[in-house]
Amino acid sequence: MNNRNVVIIGGGPCGIEAAKTLAKLGHTAFLIEKEPHLGGHLAKWDRLFPYGQKADEVLNKITSGLENVKWFVDTQVTSINRIDKSYNVILGNGMSILADAVLLTTGFSLFPAEKKEEYGYGIYDRVITNADLEHYFAEGNDHRIQYPKKIGFVHCVGSRDEKAGNRQCSKVCCATAVKQACEIKEKFPNSTVYCFYMDLRMFGRNYEDMYLEAQKKYGIIFVRGRVSEVSEKQDGTLLIKAEDTLSGKPLRVSLDLLVLMAGMVQNSDTAKFAQMLSLNIPEDGFFQSKNYFTAPGVSSKKGVFYAGACTGPKTLPEAIAEGKSVALTIDEYLL
Amino acid sequence: MKERFASGYNDFVLPFMLSMIFILVYLLVAIIRVIIQLPPKDRKRYLLSLINPVILVKDIKDIICDVLLHVKIWKRKPLLGYMHSSIAFGWFMIILIGHIETFLYVPERAGLLYYPIFFRFFMMETNHTLQGALLFFLMDFFLLVILSGIALAMFKRIRSRALGMRRTTRTTLPDKIAMYALWAIFPLRLLAEGFTAGISGGSFLTKSVWLLFSNFLSNDYHILPTWWAYSIALGTFFFCLPFTRYMHIPTEIFFITLKNAGIKSWHPRKGYALAEIYSCSSCGMCIDACPMNAQKKNLKYSSVYFIRFLRRRNRRKMEEIADKCLQCGKCVAVCPVEVDSCRLKLLSRERHRDGKIKADYTYLQRVNTVEPAEKRPKVLYYAGCMSQLTPSIGKAMGSLLDKASVEWSPMDKDGGICCGRPLILSGRREEAQAMIQRNTELILASGADTLLVTCPICFKVFREEYNLPGIRVVHHSQYLNELVKSGALKVEKEDTRMVYHDPCELGRGCGIYEEPRELLSKVCELVPAGHERDESICCGGSVGSITLSHEERVHITDAAVEDLMTNHPQEIVTACPLCLKTFSPRSAKKVRDLAEVIDRCSTSPEK
Missing domain, CATH: 3.50.50.60 (FAD/NAD(P)-binding domain)
Structure with missing residues (x-):
């Protein structure tokens, strides 16, 4: 040879x-x-x-x-x-x-979350991405995360989104979001954590268990529906508008931290x-x-x-x- | 000059005369029909305009400039302008001089329609007069002008690009027949007058033809057939006229008088719209203008074809185009006849929107953004749905207003009501009224004297559909320019090359081109785009289109971005949140709103 x-x-x-x-x-x-x-x-x-x-x-x-x-x-x-x-x-x-x-x-590259301008990444101080949150978990400091009481995760940021230029599902963000939601709940046990999802794609072995645990053990609130817009209040907290498609009702939630699950792009x-x-x-x-x-x-x-x-x-x-x-x-x- | 025939008549004039009578009766009936179809208010307005000297002067000026000289085409494409005006003006002059000749030499024949047209057949020159020579010279000169125009027209059919048009209209069969007849008329006239020049006299052109042909044509038998051919060509053209695009020639004159009376279309095919439809010359300027034509397969959605289907009452195809249209208004801006096809498309949408939508308006009353009396602002800032989706604009705007110490409050920060324009654009004008009404109540109750808007889509509807007495509606490009000019904001120049994109709704929609440029030139180096101002290309995101898919829009966006990049700017600036949101994902260079740029470059004057 x-x-x-x-x-x-x-x-x-x-x-x-x-x-x-x-x-x-x-x-x-x-x-x-x-x-x-x-x-x-x-x-x-x-x-x-x-x-x-x-x-x-x-x-x-x-x-x-x-x-x-x-x-x-x-x-x-x-x-x-x-x-x-x-x-x-x-x-x-x-x-x-x-x-x-x-x-x-x-x-791959992570989808640049600032391209979804309606979520306010880079504009509002308390909007971060999944990568920022991992960095925070690893390093333990981020000025944007100050004992948040209400935390939201937005799934599919730049994935399955034709207008953002990506039709593909990024495969890993659903599971990552559930994982991160549990982790942040562990870190801030008194907080309320929401996940705004389109579908939950828990396709791998034990992924579904992780999802069940997130609901049962951690009490994460899963809302089926996309976040439509995010605005910032005077005190810096965020007001998000979404639709709960299961109940068919529009929804408004005030949050202290919003995590965008940026997807995979080329x-x-x-x-x-x-x-x-x-x-x-x-x-x-x-x-x-x-x-x-x-x-x-x-x-x-x-x-x-x-x-x-x-x-x-x-x-x-x-x-x-x-x-x-x-x-x-x-x-x-x-x- | 002397008459050759005591009767002053020959059978060959028949094709021309019959067609002329036909077309005159047709036009008369059509004009009466349009006037009858006008709503009583418009009809009164129109009839009054005909005795208003100011409007009449404008009518005459417009008719000379647009119908005869085609000034608007000259401005955009000089060679194409020459082609049109040489034929139109030349033909007009030949008819006019023919009448002058008849009036001067045979006043008793002045009432005969055919006499001035076939003057040289019926007259013979007995002695040379300077006056006659001059008139003959003028006739030959304008005939030459027309022939040069016809030659260009033929060349344009082969290579439209040479005349500044990338694409030209697909012709229909009647159009083709009339076109070939039109092409034949003037060469035949040259031959007929040339053959007769030995008897009737002629000038440099006709006399030369005679000299050339008399050498090998030994008798005069071919004279009459040539006049017959000339008359038949004229007859064919005029008989075909109502069924072809050339109907625009007489209709446009009538249309100009309607337009100058201040009338607008209210129905997609009746009254004013009918005059508009028949005034369309199918020139195809709108084909190159349409942003959808970034893809060749979308050529069929150009306004010229919309008008064609509207004229033929092809409802299915007409609606397809009407729903596809982005309502960017570029076809209207470049239209030499000023046919407002965007409005016609909107009217068609309104007419053909089937069924009512069940809208729940109960929430409108729950929205109350009126501040308590002690906090009444001077300036009310309405961001609109699109600015909510581009929070950077609202944030920058708030910061700018604070820097300039303006007393302001947001109108829709915590949930507002849509301005109503998206509904209007989708043909639901009635349904939009509830929102317009509630917004009007809120604005009037706010105590503000200025309504500031960052979205041109909202801006246009506030200006046109709302009745807000005592309140100034202002777009942020205007307002910021005023703040900077008055010294309420201090700006510093950056060393950045920027290009400004004219949003359709702000530029062509509201006529605002100068303020954003004036403002930007104070903070950066502004470079021109490939197409600017009223020729600016739609970003592709327009809420105007109902059926255009995202894939198709992407092609438009890419074409627009490429055009903006012509002079290699470092940043793209626009003044519309929808343009910003559309460009951002497709542009390699950063896209910003005017407010963001000014916020970055400005300080409060006190500091």
Whole structure:
């Protein structure tokens, strides 16, 4: 077996897993990450649903065994040129790698919640996102969170929302919202917590249990209906208008904190890589696999592969599994 | 000059004469019909306008400028303007000079309609006079002008882009027949007059034709057939006229007198609307103007086709277009005839809205935003539904009013009532009345003397549908400009390149173009967009359209953003919350409301 070079772009859990597996299979894996550290969104999260495991524990486990991988952080990909059957990948640090295969594990970006202006993110002080809340859980301080008594979670912010430009469901926000609602209730036991949802998509094992626990143990109030607008009162508290579609009545609630469950959208760099590699991207902006069932990691260009959330919203276990499996696909291609 | 025939008549004039009688009777009946259809108030108004010297002068001026010279088309597309005015004005001059000739040389024939048209057939030149030569020269000159216009018209059919139109109208069969007849009339006239020039005399054009042809045409047998052909071409054109777009030529004159009398349409197909429909020349200027045409498949929704289906009473297609329309008003702005097709579409919606909606108005009385007497504000700020969805505007506006120490209070911060315009736009004018009434009560009871509005959609309806005596309705672009001018707000110039997007409802809807520009030029470097002011492109978010899907709107938004980016601004500024909300997700550059920009760049004068 020849030793071949594989460049993996995106050092999230999926990219790390793929790099490790490729290295084990005897290839030289180059893992490129633009951020100063590996781990992607996982590195910014505090705890994970459905069991509440600490994110850094999971990340430590994933990042162990990277000895055989050549990884670079704080590094951008400047250009990719095709030379015969291989790709010349030029990095921002001046290095250039002649790769036999390129794997895109660029993942997703969080929907910029300020684009849903009616929710007032960036305008009202007490409106935060799911990512902000995780940061607060991890670091323990955020000036916007001062002993809130009434807290609301808005599901599907920028997901399943044509006007926001995203029709897709982001898959993980329902479970994340339920998890975060329980966590914040634990933190502020005297608070009232509302969840405003369209549907609750508790599709995984034990997710439904988590939802039942949220109602029974934590007393989270689930309201089926979208929040229509948010306004700020003189004292800085928020007044939200929503509709309870189950009772068919309009609803107004005063809140001290509103958490927006920003969904997954295509990574902001997707278009850049699509242009470098002449890949077609459909309207939703995610990369399109050659076949959803039989070739999920294969692109339309020879030697270019995908894995993880760059082909659509994925949960963490899915992304990790895809990283591992695409390594085998690449190995077969390189034979 | 001497008459060639004692009878002063030849059979070849028949096609022309019959068609002329037909069209004159048709027009007379049509005009009477329109006048009868007018509501009594409008009818009285119209008849009075005909004896009002001020209006009459305006009528004559407009007829000369619009019908003959086509000044409006000249302003937008000079070559297209030349094409239209060369044919219209040239033709008019030929008819006029023909009548002058008849009057001068054979006054006894002056009453005959055909005589001035076929003057050179019936007259022969006995001796040269300077007067005759001048008239002959003028006739030939205007014939040449018309022929150049016809040549351009033919070229336009092949390459409309050369005349400044990306797309031109699909023609119907009667249109085609009339068009070819029109194209044939003047070359045939040239031939007929040219062949006759040996007898009747002629000038540089007709005489040259005669000189050219007399060398190989040895007898005069072809003279009469050519005059027949000329007369038949005229006859065909006039017989077809009522069934073609060329009906706009006579109708527009009548329409101008109606318009100047201050009448507006009240029914999509009767009275004034009928005159409007027949005044549409199908020129197709509205096709390029329509923002929906960012997608080629939407060409069929242009106003010109709406008018066409309205004229043919094709209710299904007409309603389809009426419901699709964004009501941005750009087609009305570019229309050389000023056909208010947006209003006609709205009237059509009102007429064809089936069934009443069961609305529950009981909540209206529960809304009470009137402040207690001691807190009565001078300025009442109505944000409207759209500004509620874009809280940055309301927040910036509040901050600005406080900085300028204005005594103000919000009218709908804690739940207000819709201004009613979305209902009106969907053809539910009646249903909107309950809201208009309650809002009026609240505004009048507030004790304020100024109603400040940040949404142009609301602004337009407050101005046009509300009766608010003693209260000034003002848009924030105007109000902020006044605050800055009077020194109540101090602004500082930023080093940012910005482009201003004219919201349809504020610009074309209310005629406000200057104030926001004046204001912005004080705080930033304002760069022009590709299309500005009354040519500005709708953002695509308009509440005017009932059936346009989100996917279709996205194409419009992208086209509008691209146009705004023409001069590479760093930020887009607009003065409408709906434009802001529509542009934001589709624009790479930050989109802001005027209030946000001014809030960022201003300070209170005391500090």
